[in-house]
Amino acid sequence: MEINFDKSLLRIRLAKNLQRLRNLAGLSQMDLAELANLSQNFIANLERGKSGASENTLALLANALKTDPEQFYLSDSTLNRSRSETCAQCLNDVMNFFRKLIANHKPPIIFDYIEEIKLRKHNNSS
DSSP states (O other), X not given: OOOOOOHHHHHHHHHHHHHHHXXXXXXXXXXXXXXXXXXXXXXXXXXXXXXXXXXXHHHHHHHHHTSOGGGGGOOHHHHHHHHHHHHHHHHHHHHHHHHHHHHXXXXXXXXHHHHHHHHHHHHHHO
């Protein structure tokens, strides 16, 4: 059975996700090129969708970015869902942290800080 797919769509996804992941890692194209042992020009072409990447190249890039190769081909809807799940997990972690503080009878200073910020905003808007 033959599967039809749009190669240009794959290149666009690769381009967007590579640039997003590189920026998240705080790397320039040159930094990434050096880490992956590739040329900066090739990285630029990948990010513009002008070049495709072999499995070996994807592995080099993923290793340099400390991610999984499948991250390069995630759709926007998958990325948005992933971000929401990550935010929910972070919020859960923060809430658990505060529950532990309260359980150990340590005053959660952050609550005082949040109240102070609310007061400042209220006073500035008056």
